[in-house]
Amino acid sequence: MAESVATPATAPVLIVGGGFGGLYTALALATRRQHPPILLIEPNDRFLFLPLLYELLSGELRSWEIAPRYDTLLAGKGVAWLQDRVVRIDTAASRVHTAAGRELPYSRLVVATGAQSNSFGIPGVTEHSLGFRSLADVERLQRLIHSLKERARPLQRLAVVGAGASGVELACKLADQLQGSAIVEVIEQGPGLLPQAKAFNREQADLALQRRDVRLRTHTQVEAVEVGGLSLQGPGGPEHLSVDGVIWTAGLRFQAPELSPEPAAVTDRLGRLVCEPSLQLRNHPHVFALGDIAHVDAEDADQALPATAQVAFQQAECLAGNLLKSLAQEPLEAFHYTDLGEMMSLGEGEASLTGGGFTLAGAAAFQIRKLAYLTRLPGPSHQLKVAAGWLADWPR
Helix, strand or coil, X not given: CCCCCCCCCCCCEEEECCCHHHHHHHHHHHCCCCCCCEEEECCCCECCCHHHHHHHHHCCCCHHHHCCEHHHHHCCCCCEEECCCEEEEECCCCEXXXXXXXXXXXXXXXXCCCCEECCCCCCCHHHHCECCCCHHHHHHHHHHHHHXXXXXXXXXXXXXXXXXXXXHHHHHHHHHHHCCCCEXXXXXXXXXXXXXXXXHHHHHHHHHHHHCCCEEECCCEEEEEEXXXXXXXXXXXXXXXXXXXXXXXXXXXXXXXXXXXXXXXXXXXXXXXXXXXXCEECCEEEEEECHXXXXXXXXXXXXXXXXXXXXXXXXXXXXXXXXXXXXXXXXXXXXXXXXXXXXXXXCCCCEEEEECCEEXXXXXXXXHHHHHHHXXXXXXXHHHHHHHHHHHHCCC
16 A cells, blocks of 8 residues: 555655754755755754764763754754654554654655664673663763772773674773773674774774774674673683673664554565665655665665765755655655765774775874764754864863
């Protein structure tokens, strides 16, 4: 059954989720002439610029810089914000149902619900480990770091599970913050760190971990997380590792609100919504998706585009145009991804970057990374506030 054609075109474009994909689509659509009403539905009160969360942990940046309030960001922009959570999408009636009991009509719908940490069903992960995807996670980890530095007992240890970009960047910041008061170990079930990264960044990350004496365990699987320890299965067999804290960065899970009635949304094996090149959901022409929740095939390979902020930034501009074209019943454009390079934080005041045949590591790369992300912060007014704050801090 296709979406209802009776929904009036004056119904708003509803955007579910205020992360990179959702917020930036709303802001891009709001800049277009004669745009439709726009309603962003997001349960949190602050947008979180996840790539700079590591600098918040280390105190190199402040929370207001990377986590501005939605009401401040959207004031005067022509975008309404509802602090609620969508739990069901009725595609036949072109309506969404929220956790607070609201029933809201839409002319077009954008699903941008992002990703959450994935425990893979491993016992104890949810109960006994910390994540690193929210302001609350940062605050909990800062308290743990403070406690470890205050106690300064011998053989204190933190374990970071997962040697992807999040795990490696976090391990470097933790080692710098702990200043030798605890051992940092990275546990990876694969053969090495950063399997998807550019070779230069992978080499620089390996050097950064070595300089900080961060220990990397490869071919090692976590069997369970317990109070004060991990049960591991490594090359030498089962092992129990005593730890003072576990930070889980091993993977992501994807869950969109339920779509009903039939046809059901097509999803991939990870739960992401399968989209056409136009970012429309397959079999649902009035529903679009982008960012982490969307499975959009890369043009040069039979695999989905990576779940990165860079992809969501670019999709937002394309989707804003396609929403207007869809409402006007005009042909839609296919999304084309351009790889602009890769940047990684590798400790306090250090970074590594590569792109367009250019590579750089160290303090200069750290400053370039900050400036690059400054231009990606949501909205010119917030960018100016952050830039002014950085300039004021410059003499220090």
